[in-house]
Amino acid sequence: MTAAGFALPPEVEAARQHSLDQLHLAGTPPEERFARITRMARMVFGVPASSVNLIDADRQWFKQLDGLELGAHNPRREAVCQATIARAYTAPAEPALVLEDAAAVPEFAELPTVGGDGGIRFYAGYPLFGPGGHAVGTFCLYDTVPRSLDDAQLATFRELAGWAQRELESADDLERAAIVQRRLLPQPLGDLPGYRVCATCLPAHAVGGDFYDHYRDGAGLAFTLADVMGKGLGAAILTAGVRSALRGASRAVHRVGADGDLGAVVDAVAAQLTDDLTSTDTFVTLFHARLDPASGTVRYVDAGHGLTVLTRAGGESVVLTGGGLPLGIAEDEHWVAQSVRLEPGDTLTVASDGLLELLDPLGGAHTVAEFARLHPDPQRLCAAVRELAERFPPLDDATVIAVRREPV
Structure with a gap:
């Protein structure tokens, strides 16, 4: 399967990439401030894995990955999160993407990370936004068995995503402050x-x-x-x-x-x-x-x-x-x-x-x-x-x- 079904217009993708670049976070090491969120998510929801991701033109970067042994990044075309990024633009009123069983959804069933032994079955993703309001990443929950979220759990999921969002905004504020301070020298x-x-x-x-x-x-x-x-x-x-x-x-x-x-x-x-x-x-x-x-x-x-x-x-x-x-x-x-x-x-x-x-x-x-x-x-x-x-x-x-x- 390719990412064609979740592609964004070129001008939107260019603006989104620029927003991501402004954060200066893609490719940087994991940080404890994000690890606190993913650890909390695993404990609250009882899921085996949670992550904070950054999505550029071709890759999904794991800014923080808790519970899975993967590399620093995956191809974007193989990531369920590409759909969450697209949903931020196609369904902005409710951007959360919850898949109770991703292997049962044709759009995702053929992804190499979905299904199979130890693969993703349950997925919940929420877009994270950079400067200018463009979706630059996701906060996610994963499970290897199908499951669902009730209304209270969904509200908690949104709150944890909001925490991750505030951390991204904090990083942006600090980077801007650092630029100003360097220019004052x-x-x-x-x-x-x-x-x-x-x-x-x-x-x-x-x-x-x-x-x-x-x-x-x-x-x-x-x-x-x-x-x-x-x-x-x-x-x-x-x-x-x-x-x-x-x-x-x-x-x-x-x-x-x-x-x-x-x-x-x-x-x-x-x-x-x-x-x-x-x-x-x-x-x-x-x-x-x-x-x-x-x-x-x-x-x-x-x-x-x-x-x-x-x-x-x-x-x-x-x-x-x-x-x-x-x-x-x-x-x-x-x-x-x-x-x-x-x-x-x-x-x-x-x-x-x-x-x-x-x-x-x-x-x-x-x-x-x-x-x-x-x-x-x-x-x-x-x-x-x-x-x-x-x-x-x-x-x-x-x-x-x-x-x-x-x-x-």
């Missing part, structure tokens, strides 16, 4: 004569509470690394606010000619964010600096961050400390700028505490200072951080900025 600086700069931000989840920023500030270079307490979407929302407030305050202080008073910049940001940080019980550690390229002088404020290392050309490491509290701890706190000079061959490395998490699997003896000493070149340091994250998936957001003054 600055573009590479390009040419900065006499210096090399590299930065990377690796969220532990789809979105994170770390951010870095760098931009030209008159004749100088402003750069920042901040870490909002927490992870995930809540921290990411606050991160965007911190970034915006810091850029605005920095440029405002520069415009009024306050000689780049970084302490005043951080004071202004803290005052602007006090209500938000207090109401959300959140604090922010922050390293904000301005480099004068001509002299190599870096003026900086360390607001409870404490993970900045100056690696001298000869290999000596100096950990910079600021003494200031994180933003959001005390309303009357004021921050004072300090300074350090980058000589030719020196590298300044600023890291979030997520880098410490990545270094710990290497034996615990590796510190940020040692890591920076082993990787004085900014590009190689960022590459090494990414390699670590691939080997040991981070439990916390890991962010690094490295600024090197080139040897003469």
Whole structure:
């Protein structure tokens, strides 16, 4: 049997495929949030198998499959779910497809997954929808013997399908948030004569509470690394606010000619964010600096961050400390700028505490200072951080900025 009887118009199929692509889930590994649904379904209905599937042009992907030993995907033409997808468009008022005995229905009896020893006899499928309202997948129950669902069971089946639908929507929201957060990171600086700069931000989840920023500030270079307490979407929302407030305050202080008073910049940001940080019980550690390229002088404020290392050309490491509290701890706190000079061959490395998490699997003896000493070149340091994250998936957001003054 082929899928011809369940084919959709080309324009609908194209829109449906685009909706699926927007989710960025097809071909990804199973997830516990979907496994909770399929386990619950098997327990409630007493069926041997349940699944959450994604259907592209040619395949049925098992985002979560509980109770059957199959591969990651099946050909779409062999899947009963192709009919459930079609039903979302042909019978939208009642899109659930329930087959009490699929082997007794001619349209399905010849499918290789139906009938036979251990094959599907009972099937219940409900379409799942992606952005734009197009059917992109299914939530399903399977049994190897014929059976039926009464009205109460059918209502429960719809509720579990609604749970799966909410998880898909959550994935879409997170992906969109992740795209926005990535786009808020600055573009590479390009040419900065006499210096090399590299930065990377690796969220532990789809979105994170770390951010870095760098931009030209008159004749100088402003750069920042901040870490909002927490992870995930809540921290990411606050991160965007911190970034915006810091850029605005920095440029405002520069415009009024306050000689780049970084302490005043951080004071202004803290005052602007006090209500938000207090109401959300959140604090922010922050390293904000301005480099004068001509002299190599870096003026900086360390607001409870404490993970900045100056690696001298000869290999000596100096950990910079600021003494200031994180933003959001005390309303009357004021921050004072300090300074350090980058000589030719020196590298300044600023890291979030997520880098410490990545270094710990290497034996615990590796510190940020040692890591920076082993990787004085900014590009190689960022590459090494990414390699670590691939080997040991981070439990916390890991962010690094490295600024090197080139040897003469």
